[in-house]
Amino acid sequence: MKFLQLFGRLRSIVIGMVHLKALPGTPRRSLTVAQILEEACKEAEIYRKAGIDGLVVENMNDVPYTLHVGPEVTASMASICAAVRQTCPHLPLGIQVLACANQQALAVALAAGLDFIRAEGFVFSHVADEGLVNACAGDLLRYRKTIGAEHIQIFADIKKKHSSHAVTADVSISETAKAAEFFLADGVILTGVATGQEADPRELQAVRRSVQIPVLIGSGVTLDNVEKYGDASAFIVGSYFKHRGDWRNNVDYEKVVAFMEKIHKLRD
Template sequence: MKFLQLFGMVKPVVIGMVHVKALPGTPGSRLPVAQIIEEACHEAEIYKNAGIDGIMVENMHDIPYTFYTGPEITATMATICTAVRQACPLLPLGVQILSCANKQALAVALAAGFDFIRAEGYVFSHVADEGLVNACAGDLLRYRKAIGAEHIQIFADIKKKHSSHAVTADVSVSETAKAAEFFLSDGLILTGASTGQEADQRDLKECEKSVRIPILIGSGVTLENMEKYIDANGFIVGSHFKKDGHWSNSVEYDKVSSFMDKVKKLRK
């Protein structure tokens, strides 16, 4: 399994989020690219020094999101990710580009030497806050093949946060998980209703019974509740590691270190 080749036998792995500052051309853009890179690398080094298992870079400050991802976003993310790889040469690294820029994320990962991406809209359609999202697995995997990036893993969100799933209300989370596995996803991501909100434990249990690929919890994991999700293959943690527990604030070393100390004890 590629997941084990990347992370080893550790379970659950912990992936910390680097939310890069708003990129050129977006409404919140204020900083020069050089400073955005510097701050991203600083947060990546905090994670590394605190003993994190992996890092994911994301352009979450580019609100409001759009399905059009300009070349300036892809180019800047590639530059940022290359710098983060240089700062963390040994850690597993991933990237997500909002919104639904999964092909661009693959291209960035390939250029920067990253190991995985987080993909939205992999199977089934849903309505997100930025509009209708259609399934992309077929096109995305063909693109991965075409650019020679098959070593880059794709972790797919299912029943994704910030979205309405009424159009697929007759498709259970376990059936969605099976579809993602059938469509060759390298792993699944389960979330709560929004950023920082807890995932439903019942969804984790259903998916564990339904698929053999890794399952990651993609929102709401904290120092206080991690035991509830300890059977998952991994945690993707952003808000909890930030000042005051808000995703837009800076990463705090002590929060990451305390979290890692506890999860290492639970692994035993």
């Protein structure tokens, strides 16, 4: 499996979030790209020293998000991600471009030498706080093929956070996961209803029984609840690793170290 080749394990991989400061053209931008790049590399280095298994770079501070991401964001993230890759040359790295800018994420990943993307809206339409999101798997995988980026894995959110799924209320989480697998996702991601909110362990068990691809937990994992998700392929952790558990704050090195120590004990 590509997941095993990338991470060296099939269970309990820990992926930390590098939340970039607000990028050019967004309402809260206050730093230059060079300053944002420097902060991102510092954060990545903290994670690396703490023993993290992988990282995802994300433009989380670009609120309010738009479904029409401009070229200035894509270009900035390519530059920043290339620098993070130089900082962590041997660490598995991924990217998410909010909101739902999955083709842009693939382009950045290819240019910066990243390993995977986190994709929103892969299968089944839903209503996000940015607006109506339509499924993108067909176009996204054709784009990946066209640009020669088949080696870049796509981990797809299903029934994602910050969204209404009333339009697909008759489609279960397991059926959604099966659809993502059928549409050639390299893994699926389960979340709670919002950033920092716990995913449902029962949904993890149901999805694990339904698909053969990796199942990742994408929100709400902490030192106290990680045992609930022992069957997960990976944990994408952002809020918990920040000071006071707030994603807007800087990474707390000691929290990452303590979390990784517990993970190693659970693996043993």
